[in-house]
Amino acid sequence: MICQECNQRPATLHFTKIVNAEKAEYHLCEKCAQEKGDMFMLSGPAGFSINNLLAGLLNMDPTVQKKEQDTFQEEKVLQCDQCSMTFQQFIKIGRFGCAHCYKAFEEQLKPIIRRLHSGNSSHIGKIPARIGGSLHLKKNIEELKYQLKDSISKEEFERAAEIRDEIRLLESQLNTNLGGGK
């Protein structure tokens, strides 16, 4: 039997979907089945929620699947050493067990986070005042460097010189801060 989606590869997955007593049969090859993954999800049980959608999204990630195979071969389960949540569990429920999970699964998470947030992978918003510490300075410097570029491109050189001095001031502050921390 040939896959009904691509009409090229042989169908290896066969399943029946029943919605409101209407029966539909699908014969797909592995590749098309992966692409149609949402169909499996959307016909799931009544408690369907964003978690399921998210879990579906995570499961469909080819890099995730590859990683899982690798870890199985090494007989090593990827697990957060603080809360013992495994990466498998995370994929299933779409929720982390603790803040450390982000570090523990860092590599595997990168493509997922990027996909969830339209390609963005780094935070450029608020920084907590107390624990943020020197991060505030760093972010300020980054922002100023951006402004510097902008004013140079607009040929506002006086303004650029002011910004440059400001950056130097902040950088020296940052250095003393870091020095003090040692």
Add this chain to the structure above:
Amino acid sequence: MSLERFINQAVSSWMSAEGPDSDIILSSRIRLARNISQFKFPILFSNDEAKSVIHKIKERVDDTSFTRLGNMELLLMDELQPLQKRVLMEKHLISPYLAENSSYGACLLSENEELSIMINEEDHIRIQCLFPGFQLLEALEVANEIDDWLEEKVDYAFDENIGYLTSCPTNVGTGLRASVMMHLPGLVLTQQINRIIPAINQLGLVVRGIYGEGSEALGNIFQVSNQLTLGKSEIDIVEDLKSVVSQLISQERSAREALEKTSNIQLEDRVFRSFGILSNSRIIESKEAARCLSDVRLGIDMGYLSNISKNILNELMILTQPGFLQQYAGGPLRPHERDIRRASLIRERLKMENQ
């Protein structure tokens, strides 16, 4: 209890129709998700950790209270009756998840109910500011102040690269969800809404009906919110939402103008029929009530109806939900009894207008 007293006790300040652009925007909401670094997230934490989270926040409140919003009251979900929780939920002060599924869930509520801090929901802390009308930046400012005030004593889970760490990766970064509740009868009547919703979705925003199930929006009330929480600053997220919402407002206004020009008498008829149903019916389902309330509110905004306060839609959409009806009745009601109760509550409320 008299209806007037019941309503006075039940109505939160965000339900008043006194904010900017309140002919179209019912309310603006800002939510910040935060976690405490030393504890596991609520899906995995132990009972002791759960209690410590509440304790930490209670300590912070007792230490120096956040004076700007008056007294804060701590409500423990385990100590509330199911009906009390349902009422808080119907007022959008707590989430269904906090009411039903959380362990050691709690909520810190300000007196005017503009601020609620949910504790041990999906994240340890969820700061929520709910303002009447179009006041996103104002709500963000207050939410930020509360956030700073908490952070003075509470160690947040935060990462240099990826921002505030949340239980669900869809909230990571700013942890910010900004949303507005809009009344868009003009865009629905002119059938423009079906064209507009997909366009808005493409901009990284989400539009959905907040009452009713699936894609239908009861009472023509829609919620527009941001989807991305990472890679944009809080101000940018809010400004982007604001600019799209501003366009929606002007589209809604021109749809109303067009309706007035092309089908004035039909519209007037619709408004007065709905007013007639609300003032006279003895049994009314929530769907019909929502539709009529939307028509009446449109009639008020467009000047067909006078001497009726604009709050009527905001207030009655909330007060005619099952939880409130049962609270007003003082006991559980079957669906059929609710429909009778709903009709009588609406009739009485409209009579108060004529006094």
